[in-house]
Amino acid sequence: MPGQRKLGRATDQRKAILRNLTTALFVSGRIETTEARAKEVKNIAEKLITIAIKEADNFTSKQVKISSAKVDAKGKKLTDSKTSKNGNKYLVIDREEKTDMVSVDSPSRLHARRLIMNWVYRPSTADGENVNVTDKLFDEIAPKYKGKNGGYTRIYKLGPRRGDAAEMVILELV
Incomplete structure (x- = not known):
């Protein structure tokens, strides 16, 4: 007996369909698909959510020095002219150092993030900005x-789809 339904597809196509549907479920919260696909996506999504819940609070905060370019009122980087040993002139960007609190994942949380990234894509919005589904899963869905x-x-x-009478369902996050 196979671990997953075959869905009448080759393995690479089947995995691509399931990854797309899982990503769409996490991004929008609800998808409309056939019953067989929905049952498979439900199994995958619940396992990924369980992984995210177990590792949601497993991180520490740490102070890190960050070097960033100084900018003027218009947002342009401030530069300084320097001369090299052989007489060539070049521009150097003025930098400032800040200390900032950064969250650092524990090894088990990092492993969980990588497991989740194996099952979801990195979709982009209509504006062209990337949506990080893994962060959304850990920060919004798991809590x-x-x-x-x-x-x-x-x-x-x-009910049945009009063209081929496949049973249609809506799969949503509760």
């Missing part, structure tokens, strides 16, 4: 289900 053990998704049946 919402913190005290819950499973049952993060719900399937609503819509």
